Amino acid sequence: MAPMALALILGWCLVAASRAQQLPRPSLSLHPSQGVSLRDSVTLWCHLPRPAARVELYKEGERTFKMSRDTDKEQDAVEFYLADIKQEDAVKYQCQYRVLEPPGTSEKSDPVALLVTDRSYPPPTISLSPEEHVEMGTNVTIRCWNKPYQGFTFLHKDGHSDPIQHQEPDGGGTATFTLFRVSPADSGTYRCSYRVGGCCLLFSPLGDNVTLEVIPTPAFPGDIGRPRWNLVAAVAGSCAAAIVVILILTLSFLLAAHRRRIQRNESPGAIPRSPKAVQFQVPPGDCEGLTYAELRAVTPGTCTPGPSAAPEPPIIYAEVGTGRPC
Incomplete structure (x- = not known):
């Protein structure tokens, strides 16, 4: 069983x-x-x-x-x-x-x-540094002092049902609370209290209050409309940069084409340009005593060209008169 x-x-x-x-x-x-x-x-x-x-x-x-x-x-x-x-x-x-x-x-x-x-206990004192009006981003220090009892200290903010911070005080009965890089949301009224006894959730009355006002960073007159002008400046700068790039690319292309044309003309297998025929003008004379002299136009150079398959230079004819009437 x-x-x-x-x-x-x-x-x-x-x-x-x-x-x-x-x-x-x-x-x-x-x-x-x-x-x-x-x-x-x-x-x-x-x-x-x-x-x-x-x-x-x-x-x-x-x-x-x-x-x-x-x-x-x-x-x-x-x-x-x-x-x-x-x-x-x-x-x-x-x-x-x-x-x-x-x-x-x-x-x-x-x-x-x-x-x-428990209102039989005295409330703690409180101080604020820097005082009251501070700019955004500033670190603010709140000190609470309850030397006679040195109980665990709590920081209260009006509008919050529970303490926002708590801390055990130092040997002198001072608890230091720091609000880092404050913003307008930190503005408000602060007070302190401390816990008494060891058995229960028994607290001192709230002490005097301090008021913190966080001043927003002022806007300079030139800041009004600045985002719009910044956008215009950015677009204009981008267009100018694009134009400069296009000009550089165009010049580079033209210079490269010019170099290729020069190299092609100076290559060994290139056909040299024929010099223009030169005609010597002689005053008219006797038509029956005409004599033609064959002259070869030689291209200036440092050496005499040897026999090669290169084309013969052009023949230049000059008209020579004897001075007798035609």
Whole structure:
């Protein structure tokens, strides 16, 4: 019987575990979510993704639930009311729900922290460097000081529910926060607080505030319309460069053609140009005593050409008269 009972228990645990994995998780929220002080009241809402039979609220550090509520099929949220908040109430909370058909239990919700302010502690001081008005891209330093208690320090910005930075102070109780290369999005009001005690989420009141205003980089008058003129200048420059390239290519082509023509004329196998015939004019004389002298035109050169197949130079005829009338 014992092995059978053990098997049944293990089977039930496996079914319950698989059922818990199949049920969607609930969510938990606080109202108010910030600015809660000791002896105040707060409401915790457990939001249900599906109808449930029972909802339980768990407190961090405790195995059993702190509160539970029976529900009906029409409820999509269950509230848990905490009155007269004490120091030990400043912890994290979770909720879960149970269903009957088929039986199962959901996983616990994500934890939600109840931050409580203890106004018996003095607020920290704060300073800003450089002061207030700074230009974009500047590094800004915010210092918070709480020497008497030296608790973990938090930097808050108005409009944000949670601290934007936190830091452990140095030996003098000063925490230094740096905002690198600020932009207009960093403009706003900043404050500091510090955590007191070691057991709970208990904080000092927010201290005095400092205001940071980031000045956008001024635009120079010549910057107006500059992109359009830059585009025009770029197009004009590209056209001028294209014209210069075309001119260079054209000149290079003409020079190359001229060199080829010169080389072709000076080659050994080229046919030399025939010199123009020269005619010597002699005053008219006696027609019957004409004499023709054969003269050879010789092309100037350093040596006498030998017998070759080269064409004979042209023959030049001169008209010579005897002086007697025709």
